[in-house]
Amino acid sequence: MSCNCGLSVSTVNRLYAICLTGIVSALIVQSASAEVVQPKSSVSQNITRRELRERLVNQAELLSQVPNSPTLVEVTGVEATPTDKGVEVILQTTQGQQLQITNRSADNNFIADIPNAQLRLPSGDGFIFRSENPIEGITEITVTNLDESTIRVTVIGEAGLPTVTLFDSDEGLIFGFTPVVSSAQTPQLPAEPEGETQTEQPSTPDQPIELVVTGQQDGYSVPNATTATRMDTPLRDIPQSIQVVPQQVLEDQQVIRASEALRNVSGVQRGNTLGGIIEVFSIRGFQQFGGTLRNGFRNRFSVAETANLERIEVLKGPASVLYGNLDPGGVINYVTKQPLSEHFYAAGLQVGSFGLVRPTLDFSGPLNPERTLLYRLNTAYERGGNFRNFDTEVERFFISPVVTWKISDRTDLILELEYVNGQRPFDRGLVALGTGIADIPFDRILGEPDDFMEATSFSTGYRLEHRFNDDWTIRNQFRYSFSNNINSRIEPGRLNEATGELNREFAEAETTERNYELQTNLVGNFATGSIQHTLLFGVDLSWVNEGGESRFEPAPSINIFNPVHGIAPRPGRDEFSDVFPLESQTNTLGFFLQDQITLAENLKLLIGGRFDNIDQSSPSDERQDQAFSPRVGIVYQPIEPISLYTSFSRSFQPNFGNRADGSLLEPVRGTQYEVGVRGEFLNGSLITNLAAYEITRSNLAVTDPDNPNFSIPSGEQRSRGVELDVTGQILPGWNIIASYAYTDARVTKDDNLQPGNLLDGVPFNSASLWSTYEIQTGNFQGLGFGLGLFYVGERQGDLNNSFQVPSYVRTDASIFYRRNNWRAGININNLFNVDYIEGTGQRRNRIDPGAPFTVRGTLSVEF
CATH class of the missing domain: 2.40.170.20 (TonB-dependent receptor, beta-barrel domain)
Structure with a gap:
């Protein structure tokens, strides 16, 4: 993404040079999977809707609100309304606070899955809402039933992934989207209308939904991984084979040992266990005596415990560029x-x-x-x-x-x-x-x-x-x-x-x-x-x-x-x-x-x-x-x-x-x-x-x-x-x-x-x-x-x-x-x-x- 911190290109280039030569002594840390943006669960009666919209969600986050609702929440209407910043998509329901949102965004596409919910529109379309080119910078908005108990919201940005604000109101669940503008444009905040003050807002303001990074993925499809780049990166952008065994597979197969899960991955075979002391695997023909990784750290002579595993990532081929001394066949990372x-x-x-x-x-x-x-x-x-x-x-x-x-x-x-x-x-x-x-x-x-x-x-x-x-x-x-x-x-x-x-x-x-x-x-x-x-x-x-x-x-x-x-x-x-x-x-x-x-x-x-x-x-x-x-x-x-x-x-x-x-x-x-x-x-x-x-x-x-x-x-x-x-x-x-x-x-x-x-x-x-x-x-x-x-x-x-x-x-x-x-x-x-x-x-x-x-x-x- 482009730098939006107000620096000139020449300044950025100087920072780039500093990165290459001057950060050797800096203290760092491998990240947790994503940054958490967590607004307070309650808001003053005087806070404005505009202020709520400015609580932006990082595009790499996984969003969810807990707990799940055991019964289906009906969404009876969908509206797409232009605003001074972009467009609002309103899912009309009286039970917005019960909904859970999982972000599956990739590239320019904001994709949110909402389980335990069903779209039931009064129009003839019944199960789909679509709006093409609602505003400049957004090419399409789609709201549809992914399956019998999941709604999917898809918003396609023209120049990049739109920024999203999420909050709840009496109308229902509201997504506020701000499109990415080109580098030639300078985004301007709209001026406050004259006479607008916080005390003039309605007595019952919209309440922001709390955004929680769960780290959990639903189903078998995991679009991102961290092992290949040490960052949360879409699989589609990685020029090396990487497979993920998600938590749902571990649950469905009732996995106790990692070897039971890794039989699902191509080119991985169990090797010598040294009498049962460790689990050694062959990846692409080479036994991995250099050990596995646990959250990016070396995990040698031990048997991995599966009770606290979120997923298992298998990077095929050499991984020495990021992790040093490892076997060339690949590496297994327990997350x-x-x-x-x-x-x-x-x-x-x-x-x-x-x-x-x-x-x-x-x-x-x-x-x-x-x-x-x-x-x-x-x-x-x-x-x-x-x-x-x-x-x-x-x-x-x-x-x-x-x-x-x-x-x-x-x-x-x-x-x-x-x-x-x-x-x-x-x-x-x-x-x-x-x-x-x-x-x-x-x-x-x-x-x-x-x-x-x-x-x-x-x-x-x-x-x-x-x-x-x-x-x-x-x-x-x-x-x-x-x-x-x-x-x-x-x-x-x-x-x-x-x-x-x-x-x-x-x-x-x-x-x-x-x-x-x-x-x-x-x-x-x-x-x-x-x-x-x-x-x-x-x-x-x-x-x-x-x-x-x-x-x-x-x-x-x-x-x-x-x-x-x-x-x-x-x-x-x-x-x-x-x-x-x-x-x-x-x-x-x-x-x-x-x-x-x-x-x-x-x-x-x-x-x-x-x-x-x-x-x-x-x-x-x-x-x-x-x-x-x-x-x-x-x-x-x-x-x-x-x-x-x-x-x-x-x-x-x-x-x-x-x-x-x-x-x-x-x-x-x-x-x-x-x-x-x-x-x-x-x-x-x-x-x-x-x-x-x-x-x-x-x-x-x-x-x-x-x-x-x-x-x-x-x-x-x-x-x-x-x-x-x-x-x-x-x-x-x-x-x-x-x-x-x-x-x-x-x-x-x-x-x-x-x-x-x-x-x-x-x-x-x-x-x-x-x-x-x-x-x-x-x-x-x-x-x-x-x-x-x-x-x-x-x-x-x-x-x-x-x-x-x-x-x-x-x-x-x-x-x-x-x-x-x-x-x-x-x-x-x-x-x-x-x-x-x-x-x-x-x-x-x-x-x-x-x-x-x-x-x-x-x-x-x-x-």
Whole structure:
């Protein structure tokens, strides 16, 4: 957008130069998703309607008024009346204060969905109101029924997104629109009529509706994301593939683990779990050992909790330009729920197969009458649910309080804390036999029944944002995280395939990680002539310290076909013969600059670069590395629903593996080329993305075949593929999320592996389809059904391609009933009880079986 703060172009250009060179020491913060504009809930009897109109709504906000109305609100008339500033659209109803508004605006189109409402006009049109070119600067106004219980208001601006004022009156719900004027014009406020004073206004003035940023999205269609640019950006303007799994999908599929949600995204497969300690994913053929993100911060060795997730964003391809040292395949960002300004209470309970019990609570609301202090509290407890024959139970407790302090209308502070403690079996899974999987029951364990791991993680931090004006914002955020993992286990070794005897060894480990991260960003909107800029400049600092040790001792072997457990007791801590210290320190300093440039209304350029300096140290080695990570992308929109894009990006990541001699490996480097087309159909309710790409990465750490507890560098690997994702609403009540991926990922150069070998755990073809339908009217209104199909083709089990994992099709189903403020449902996973492999760990003795036929019943209520 153009700068409207009264600065000349030359001054703006000087500010632009200052941004590039002089903001290094500025404190910043990654933002919460949007700015809140929150008028008071009551107004003096003497306030004027004109003053109400000047309470403008930021065009990036999501607007809502809580609570929902359980019954339909009838809108019996619509009027579009020109005003001295623009045009007012009046939805005539006596229940305007009960309406909730969700902003789905994009580009020049203001789009507001109003649930629990129905348009019933007295005219012959019945269900639609349309006004073309009502005033200069606005080309069309449409008010229509989106479905049987939702009204959609659409206002199309000629030169930009109109500014909107929202308030309530005796007439109904009123939208006041001010069109964007061209840069050649200087907007003038109308003069006050002579003699007009506040005391001359009617005794019952219009009341402003409170505007609340909920951060929540309705349905499966999410038009914006933050991961690709560190700002809330429309997907259609991003020259890189990005998919979003919204909260509604998490609810409909009753997701407990992130892996259950990410099976909906093309090109994402679950990888090595390190015995269940973490969830590692393969994106576009490359396993993401660099970790995931949580609200933009690194989230390494842990299992993400889904109880407080708002959505999951998956950015495909290198993301180093914004987040530093990450794998080139992509990154997963877990976006958490934020405090609400109205009271909200929700409770849920899941029970299911294998003794699963999982209650959850979600509370939010204001802490003071002025609503400047808001809170949110999410907590979950989980027990059971594991189908494998361990004596160790799954047990997990999670709690996360968040407080938002609106220090002023320009400054917000968010304080966060998260604590997780859990134990579960340490499980290496099954083993390979010949060129396939050993034919043994999927619930059979090859370790010991009391193998366990216990993990505790704690994180806390803040996010501070200050808006200097409508165009310039500074953000600063800090996060401290701590994790501790303890495990006692039996490690599988070599298998005698003739006899079925599996060599084993006792193992114990205790590891800790401390991570300090500081991020500072400056965001500015300005124009250089007719070209619009959104500038992002940032500085990131991180200090990561890992410590602990691993211990090993020979253990009795076991026969995989006729196992006998408990032959020998576990050794005491001082009885282990092999002890390996685990100590490392990684310090990172990164600077980045990004500019989103609007060259024309339908032509947008994204350009950015990052410089990283990384110091690594271990007890036996030290190294320092520097890297420059660029990204360039362009988006062309020939027609409004279609975006054609292409991009180039590079990644850089320090290697966390050690050679057998203790030396650190050289960094991993990656390069991606991508082209794609993104479409938004059915008024933006259905989003599609088709992409083709090629990624190469070099110097990857892989398991040393002669010393399995250490790593060696692999020469070069390449992944090429095509991906298709479809997400959204086809018809009222009918939602869909579907994907297809063709991935050709293989070794291209290597001193230790055969060139041409396929990467492990990566199928050539994979696809998913999940769809729900909820009856919208009649006696069965609120009754819904879901069906899911998940296909994964044949995969290689290790980099040597010594065995293959067979393909499978898994079928899921659900039935649910939603009425007013409560929901009940039954989800069936693996409906036909097929045997399938969830993931492999790059070895013949680390193969994770998928769960059999599983039932989960759920009950949730909001109040």
